[in-house]
Amino acid sequence: MRRGLVELESFGTVRVGRILRPARRRGAEDDHRGGERRDLVTSGHSCQSPCPLDGETVFPRPSLGNAGARATPRARARAPDPERDVEKSTAHTRDWIATARTLSEALPYLQRYDGATIVIKLGGHAMGSEEAMADFARDVVLMKQCNVHPIIVHGGGPMINEMLRRLEIRSEFVEGKRVSDAATVEVVEMVLSGRINKRIVQAINTAGGKAVGLSGKDANLMICEKDLATVLRDGAEVTVDLGFVGKPVEMHPEVLHTFLRSDFIPVVAPVAMGRDGETFNVNGDTAAGAIAAAMKADRLLLLTDVAGVKNAEGELLTQITPPQVRELTEAGVIAGGMIPKTQTALDAIDDGVRAVVILDGRAPHAVLLELFTAHGAGTLIRG
Numbered sequence: 001m002r003r004g005l006v007e008l009e010s011f012g013t014v015r016v017g018r019i020l021r022p023a024r025r026r027g028a029e030d031d032h033r034g035g036e037r038r039d040l041v042t043s044g045h046s047c048q049s050p051c052p053l054d055g056e057t058v059f060p061r062p063s064l065g066n067a068g069a070r071a072t073p074r075a076r077a078r079a080p081d082p083e084r085d086v087e088k089s090t091a092h093t094r095d096w097i098a099t100a101r102t103l104s105e106a107l108p109y110l111q112r113y114d115g116a117t118i119v120i121k122l123g124g125h126a127m128g129s130e131e132a133m134a135d136f137a138r139d140v141v142l143m144k145q146c147n148v149h150p151i152i153v154h155g156g157g158p159m160i161n162e163m164l165r166r167l168e169i170r171s172e173f174v175e176g177k178r179v180s181d182a183a184t185v186e187v188v189e190m191v192l193s194g195r196i197n198k199r200i201v202q203a204i205n206t207a208g209g210k211a212v213g214l215s216g217k218d219a220n221l222m223i224c225e226k227d228l229a230t231v232l233r234d235g236a237e238v239t240v241d242l243g244f245v246g247k248p249v250e251m252h253p254e255v256l257h258t259f260l261r262s263d264f265i266p267v268v269a270p271v272a273m274g275r276d277g278e279t280f281n282v283n284g285d286t287a288a289g290a291i292a293a294a295m296k297a298d299r300l301l302l303l304t305d306v307a308g309v310k311n312a313e314g315e316l317l318t319q320i321t322p323p324q325v326r327e328l329t330e331a332g333v334i335a336g337g338m339i340p341k342t343q344t345a346l347d348a349i350d351d352g353v354r355a356v357v358i359l360d361g362r363a364p365h366a367v368l369l370e371l372f373t374a375h376g377a378g379t380l381i382r383g
């Protein structure tokens, strides 16, 4: 961490943790008023001693308008308006009180999940912009900071599609799983273990966490056998060979336990080995379920691009039971990519995971909303 001394014209010399921009007089004054400028926070804040911020890293606060600092010449010429300033300042105070209240209300949830293992599956469709990824990473780091242990398992279907298209390799899905020949599985491993895994690791590390990327192959975490799909064709059940698509049959989660005992946040790509050394493409939901079961996770969160499981009318079902899942699947209401998710949920619950939630990973702070607020999000499935 770089420390420095900054000379502020109006307040003399103060110690700051990180110099974010050259300090300007206006900024220092505004900050002191609880007002506009937030990009440099000095240790001249209002904590009573002993204060954790003294001599420590000083974080930038979000800008709340910054009207003074960026005023146009016309606005600068505007006559002072004390009433407007008071109104603005009161609104800011209300914002901060709301933030403090939210933190305070999180206490019972932080207590409930203290020391808990939470497996989070980040689907390819839920990976949005760099900004959304940064938000997700920050939430994950926050969890770890609060002694809630995340294990990230990711997908990347759309990114695999794109790479296969560029390489002119055709691809099809059966029951939500990609039929994978040898060429396809090679691309899948490159995209998942290479590009996507490292993107997530980098985002978490940038947010201040210590993420470690691995796949199902590392430390033999997940040993697979060939997966087969059973589909209905012309009223008869037909078994379909999916190629190198794996179903986890043997788990060795010691490596994850080691990470969880430390500061590390594991990020797992759903690629695994078979007993004969072959490489298998594992559906991300299936991999996340197997890991959640092996870790006896308290929660499995499946982040996708819809609000949750919907009924035939397209309405969100906030809570469903395993028999309802089976009914909806038989009726064809649960289809495509939702099948591996709900199937994973049922298997994970059978294997001792306490509850599974399917939720929209594109919604801001979806994970925090689900875990640490009364609001909850998505569809909760439990036995």
Ligand SMILES: Nc1ncnc2c1ncn2[C@@H]1O[C@H](COP(=O)(O)OP(=O)(O)O)[C@@H](O)[C@H]1O
Residues within 6 Å of the ligand: 122, 123, 124, 125, 126, 155, 157, 176, 303, 304, 305, 306, 308, 309, 310, 311, 333, 334, 335, 336, 337, 338, 339
């Ligand atoms: N009953 C249902 N409720 C919600 N989504 C459904 C349902 N049936 C099928 N789906 C589809 O499942 C998709 C999610 O699966 P998928 O595309 O594989 O997501 P991800 O890439 O996040 O794993 C949704 O976008 C939706 O189109």
Ligand SMILES: CC(=O)N[C@@H](CCC(=O)OP(=O)(O)O)C(=O)O
Residues within 6 Å of the ligand: 122, 123, 124, 125, 154, 155, 156, 157, 158, 160, 176, 177, 178, 188, 245, 246, 270, 281, 282, 283, 284, 285, 337
């Ligand atoms: C066998 C199988 O279907 N594997 C998936 C693995 C990635 C994945 O699951 O990605 P999403 O979570 O984004 O769907 C695939 O090849 O697309």
